[in-house]
Every structure is written in structure tokens, then in C-alpha cells.
Amino acid sequence: MAAPEIEKLIRLFGRLPGLGPRSSQRAVLALLKRRETLLAPLLQALEETARAARSCSRCGNxxxxxxxxxxxxxxxxxxxxxxxxxxxxxxxxxxxxxxxxxxxxxxxxxxxxxxxxxxxxxxxxxxxxxxxxxxxxxxxxxxxxxxxxxxxxxxxxxxxxxxxxxxxLGYGVPVGGELNYLDEGTLAAALRSRQPVG
Amino acid sequence: MAAPEIEKLIRLFGRLPGLGPRSSQRAVLALLKRRETLLAPLLQALEETARAARSCSRCGNxxxxxxxxxxxxxxxxxxxxxxxxxxxxxxxxxxxxxxxxxxxxxxxxxxxxxxxxxxxxxxxxxxxxxxxxxxxxxxxxxxxxxxxxxxxxxxxxxxxxxxxxxxxLGYGVPVGGELNYLDEGTLAAALRSRQPVG
CATH class of the missing domain: 3.40.1360.10 (Dna Topoisomerase Vi A Subunit; Chain: A, domain 2)
Structure with missing residues (x-):
């Protein structure tokens, strides 16, 4: 199919969470279509992050x-x-x-x-x-x-x-959440932690 | 939030098709958690592909x-x-x-x-x-x-x-369907039942 180098890149993208075989292929093609505006900056940012990123020894961030x-x-x-x-x-x-x-x-x-x-x-x-x-x-x-x-x-x-x-953290109805779509556990917790109004 | 280098990488990942802000963040964190087994090979494959991939001047592949x-x-x-x-x-x-x-x-x-x-x-x-x-x-x-x-x-x-x-291509291609998302069997059947035009 594609050259082995490109196939390998697609396989590696496919190991990222949320990317399957087709979406990783689309991602790689998008990169190759936009070499200057997307591939080059991504490559550079990946190199910089690989070099500079570290876990904080105090908090783990x-x-x-x-x-x-x-x-x-x-x-x-x-x-x-x-x-x-x-x-x-x-x-x-x-x-x-x-x-x-x-x-x-x-x-x-x-x-x-x-x-x-x-x-x-x-x-x-x-x-x-x-x-x-x-x-x-x-x-x-x-x-x-x-x-x-x-x-x-x-x-x-x-x-x-x-x-x-x-x-x-307090439990309850998520802000913007519709009651109708919440599970019983959340509704029960929200009821238990009810607050006086006004 | 994160360091500017990491934020930039997340933003760039978010420009790939199929990746939104949250999924690109997950992808970057997955890369940083698996530096040797995922980040390093991906970086190398990306470099190789960036260097070697080209459009075929004859067919566009x-x-x-x-x-x-x-x-x-x-x-x-x-x-x-x-x-x-x-x-x-x-x-x-x-x-x-x-x-x-x-x-x-x-x-x-x-x-x-x-x-x-x-x-x-x-x-x-x-x-x-x-x-x-x-x-x-x-x-x-x-x-x-x-x-x-x-x-x-x-x-x-x-x-x-x-x-x-x-x-x-013959019938078998679902109306409204994109070729890229069809299964191999449908594609093969469509090729077999190809029809003359005009």
C-alpha cells in the first residue's frame, strides 16, 4: 500500500488514545498535505516537548x-x-x-x-x-x-x-446538565447535598 | 496551565482531523507517559516521513x-x-x-x-x-x-x-457513502459489477 515509512507512522499514530486505523491514516494524510503549516510545526513542538517536558518531583505535574x-x-x-x-x-x-x-x-x-x-x-x-x-x-x-x-x-x-x-469535591448535578440524562446515583447524591434557596 | 511548549503541542495535535482539544491533550499525555515506546518511535517516523514522502508526479499517490x-x-x-x-x-x-x-x-x-x-x-x-x-x-x-x-x-x-x-464502480457503494470508509468486501463487489458509462 503506502511506503513502509508512511505505514509505520500510521501504525504509531493508531496507538494514541482515541485514534483508530482509519483516523490515524487521515491524520497522517492531513500532515502530509500541510507540510509547512502543520507537519513542520508539529515535528518541532514534539522535539521540544520530548526534550524539555519532565514530571515535577514535588507534585507530579x-x-x-x-x-x-x-x-x-x-x-x-x-x-x-x-x-x-x-x-x-x-x-x-x-x-x-x-x-x-x-x-x-x-x-x-x-x-x-x-x-x-x-x-x-x-x-x-x-x-x-x-x-x-x-x-x-x-x-x-x-x-x-x-x-x-x-x-x-x-x-x-x-x-x-x-x-x-x-x-x-461536592457531588451533584453538573452545571448545564439535564436532569433527564443523569444517572440515579448522581440524582440521589444531588438530593442529599441539597441547599437552601434564597 | 501546562508549559507553553506542551500547550503548543496539544494545540497542533488538535488541528489534526478527528482530534479535538480533549483528545489531543490525552494523546500528548499518552506520548509523555510512554517516551521510549511511543514518543521516540513516533518522532523518528515523523521525521523520516517528512523527509522521504512525496507526491507521485504521475498518479498523485x-x-x-x-x-x-x-x-x-x-x-x-x-x-x-x-x-x-x-x-x-x-x-x-x-x-x-x-x-x-x-x-x-x-x-x-x-x-x-x-x-x-x-x-x-x-x-x-x-x-x-x-x-x-x-x-x-x-x-x-x-x-x-x-x-x-x-x-x-x-x-x-x-x-x-x-x-x-x-x-x-458498480452498485454496492451506498448512496452518500465515502469510499474511504467502506469495507473491503463492498469495494471488491463494486469493482466486479462496474458498468459502462454513456
Whole structure:
């Protein structure tokens, strides 16, 4: 079919999440049709990122500096820590723009099925960090999945002896969400956390 | 949010067809999580393809040679020409594996709305090629869309004076369907039931 080099590139694109064989072929053809405006800049950005990107040794964020920009920003609250599962969750929280403290990326959830225990997630390191940096509040912003909630529960237990306020994200109707399309669990949680009006 | 280099990479990925802002972010994070097994090979394949890929000056296929492998393969029938809209359609036909002649990639369809006329598609060059290479059959393998069929009709009219049998793909191509997304069996069946035009 195509030359082996091009076939190989299509196969590699197909290993990215969300891209199948056809969509990776379309992506590669789009790149080859726009060499100057898309392929060349993408190649350069990929090289730069491959060279410069590193995990923050303090929080686990991805940045070009270590410690990362969020860990070293003096305008951020130093004694509030928001714990997330993954870097994409940290970025999602930053897009929301309402949290102005520090982050900690677990890098996953506890999972018996995948043999992920507290050591794999570096829970001891997290507890050490909370003590050293004198955190006053730890917000557990984990997914509302079975593994996410198991992990949150485990963390809450481990944090209980520490002099720190432990909270979790509120549950309820997503902003813009239509009641009709929400699952029973969300509706029940929203009802439990109902608020007085006016 | 992320470092400017990483943000830029995510933006560029988001310009590929089929990738939105969230999926390009996921793709970039997947790359950074698998630097050795995914990022490095992808970077290398992208560099190789950027350097080596070129359009075949004879048929318009993308390959690392010019003329391409299909144009120079001595085992292929020299006097049958299959005309497609785009490189992805040529690759789809090759996947079906039942056509063993030469190809011609138009690079689009006639479209009044987008001001694409016969000059933009190089129709004169195609007619010249058909005469020079003594084609005996021209198969119009255009999409069953309005623009595709308009183009096929126009080509059939232009080909009428030439001593060449003009056919189109047979029924089996679903109306409104794009060639690129059809399964191999349908493509093979459509090729078998091709019909004379005019």
C-alpha cells in the first residue's frame, strides 16, 4: 500500500488514545498535505516537548521545569493541597480556575485487579509532604468511580491522625446538565447535598 | 496551565482531523507517559516521513519514490486506469486488493461552491495521460456524493471522444457513502459489477 515509512507512522499514530486505523491514516494524510503549516510545526513542538517536558518531583505535574510552575508560584496558597489521580485532572481543575493552592498527582488509583497498592501510588511520600509543607486542608478530588472512591476512603483513613482538614469535591448535578440524562446515583447524591434557596 | 511548549503541542495535535482539544491533550499525555515506546518511535517516523514522502508526479499517490511503487510495478496492468478523488481512496482500493492496474488521484471533486473547476483538478493532464499511456479502460471510482457524481459525469463526457472504455464502480457503494470508509468486501463487489458509462 503506502511506503513502509508512511505505514509505520500510521501504525504509531493508531496507538494514541482515541485514534483508530482509519483516523490515524487521515491524520497522517492531513500532515502530509500541510507540510509547512502543520507537519513542520508539529515535528518541532514534539522535539521540544520530548526534550524539555519532565514530571515535577514535588507534585507530579508535567512541566518543563522541576519543581513545576504551580509548585513555585508564590501567589498560590501554600497550605491547601488538592489530590488528583492524573495530570489531565490537574489541568481540568486549572481550567476551572477556582482552586489557588497546591496539587498532588497520585498517578492512578488503588486497584486490587491491577495490583496497584499504596506503595505504587507513593502514599507515604504524600503523607510526608502534607506534614513537611504544613498543609491545613487536603481536598480529595478523585473520580466518582469505585476505584476512585476506594482510594479516597483509604486516603481519608490515613489522614485521620494528621492535624489537617480533609474534604472531597461536592457531588451533584453538573452545571448545564439535564436532569433527564443523569444517572440515579448522581440524582440521589444531588438530593442529599441539597441547599437552601434564597 | 501546562508549559507553553506542551500547550503548543496539544494545540497542533488538535488541528489534526478527528482530534479535538480533549483528545489531543490525552494523546500528548499518552506520548509523555510512554517516551521510549511511543514518543521516540513516533518522532523518528515523523521525521523520516517528512523527509522521504512525496507526491507521485504521475498518479498523485503518496510514496517515498517518484514515480511511486504502484506506477512502476511491472506486474500491474498498464492499460487500465482507476480514477479516485484522494490518496485515502487509492489506499482503500489497494486494501480491497482486486484492482491490479494503474491509478490517478484527482485531488478533489468539481465543486461550484468551492470554485474547483477542471483546471484545479488537472483534467487536461489526466486526458493527456490516458492518451499517452494508451489506456484501454478508465474506471471512475468516485464517491457516491453529489460532487463525486458530478465529477464522474463530467469526466465521462470528456472521455467520450477517446478510444477508451469508460466504466464506473458498480452498485454496492451506498448512496452518500465515502469510499474511504467502506469495507473491503463492498469495494471488491463494486469493482466486479462496474458498468459502462454513456
Amino acid at each position: 508535567l512541566d518543563t521545569r522541576d519543581p513545576c510552575g504551580l509548585c513555585t508560584d508564590p501567589r498560590r496558597e501554600e497550605h491547601a493541597l488538592l489530590v488528583v489521580e492524573a495530570v489531565e485532572d490537574l489541568w481540568a481543575m486549572e481550567r476551572a480556575g477556582s482552586f489557588r493552592g497546591r496539587y498532588h498527582v497520585l498517578g492512578g488509583t488503588l486497584s486490587a485487579a491491577d495490583a496497584v497498592g499504596p506503595e505504587e501510588l507513593g502514599i507515604d511520600r504524600l503523607l510526608g509532604r502534607i506534614a513537611t509543607e504544613k498543609m491545613e486542608e487536603v481536598i480529595l478530588a478523585l473520580s466518582a468511580t469505585v476505584d476512585g472512591q476506594t482510594t479516597a476512603h483509604y486516603l481519608a483513613e490515613r489522614l485521620r491522625p494528621l492535624p489537617v482538614r480533609v474534604t472531597r | 503518496l510514496d517515498t519514490r517518484d514515480p511511486c511503487g504502484l506506477c512502476t510495478d511491472p506486474r500491474r496492468e498498464e492499460h487500465a486506469l482507476l480514477v479516485v478523488e484522494a490518496v485515502e481512496d487509492l489506499w482503500a482500493m489497494e486494501r480491497a486488493g482486486s484492482f491490479r492496474g494503474r491509478y490517478h488521484v484527482l485531488g478533489g471533486t468539481l465543486s461550484a461552491a468551492d470554485a474547483v473547476g477542471p483546471e484545479e483538478l488537472g483534467i487536461d493532464r489526466l486526458l493527456g495521460r490516458i492518451a499517452t499511456e494508451k489506456m484501454e479502460e478508465v474506471i471512475l471510482a468516485l464517491s457516491a456524493t453529489v460532487d463525486g457524481q458530478t465529477t464522474a459525469h463530467y469526466l465521462a463526457e470528456r472521455l467520450r471522444p477517446l478510444p477508451v472504455r469508460v466504466t464506473r
